[in-house]
Amino acid sequence: MQTTPTNSPVIKQPDPAWKAWFAKHGSRLLMFCRQQTRTEADAEDVLQDAMFRLWRSGMTEVDEHGEACPSLPGAFTQIRRSAIDQARKNIRRANREDRALEMGEMTDVVWFDSTLEQDERAAAIETAMKTLPDYYQEVITLKIWGDLTFEQIAETLDIPMNTAASRYRYALEKLRRTLTPAKLA
């Protein structure tokens, strides 16, 4: 246990702008967390930690209404950093989860909010996505569901922009080959 002193008691009200921002982007942020981690619990922990880091960093951008809001690319960057930190810190936990994975206990992590008719296809895509190397998965996730530009992806992943673009293309090609033409909708 640890005790942390605080300063003078000035209580702030919750910021409604943050809630609106998270309501808009929460799903895509959590999607990236799911891609970066191995379990739903890990994804939620990483998201919480990343949001706290983002909030503490004060990284903001101007939205379409000209108002300051938390930075979306900044959020993805914090998620990635948090996921890396979590992986480094929790080696023993990861080992346990590896064993649990072998026991088939983590197969219920779902990425997509699909309708009934989409279920089978969504599951096939999710399975195919998870067979891709991580460096392909993260680029596709950030581009398709994170709605980031290649420049923002490059910044988030700390890679050259051309690399981000080529990984995206290669990942799509690989996905297409996995999801055979006959299975395409």
Place this chain on the structure above:
Amino acid sequence: MNSNEDQMIAQLERELLSLAPLPPDPALLLRLERTMHDPVLDRAPAAAKVIPFRKPQPAAMEHNQPNWKPWAAVAACAAVATGAVTWKHGQIQAQNALAASPKFISSPVQSQLQRVQQGNLILDPKGGLMRQMRLEINNQQHFEDRVNGALLEIRYPTTQEILVVEPVQ
């Protein structure tokens, strides 16, 4: 790359875009909201630290696993605070199956539990966690479900310090 391949990739891209990410669970939203807007954190965001708790994987539930310790600490703090167990002679006397054995609780935690008993320390009563525990303290499965992912905040009423339970490495 031929145009047929390009078309199929474009079709796949459209299909991927049509899939919406699964939205966050409402419990996670509540947890984030509390983290982001905790009034104490608002006062000292750089210093304060809130750590999420979650139910360990079955393998970690064995008593000698490190992650069992904070879990037991949470359970014990909650149990003592809600009166489900009592503190006597440095040991937690179990009144139901939920209570953690003191040997799995670190001595700093034990000393804090003593303070809870003495009335010098309070568990944060706000939020659903404590309310749910009061209601469901006798149902271990419900308790575990509720504590899973919840935050434990313990505050000293006099000094306004935050007590944070950290995972044992």
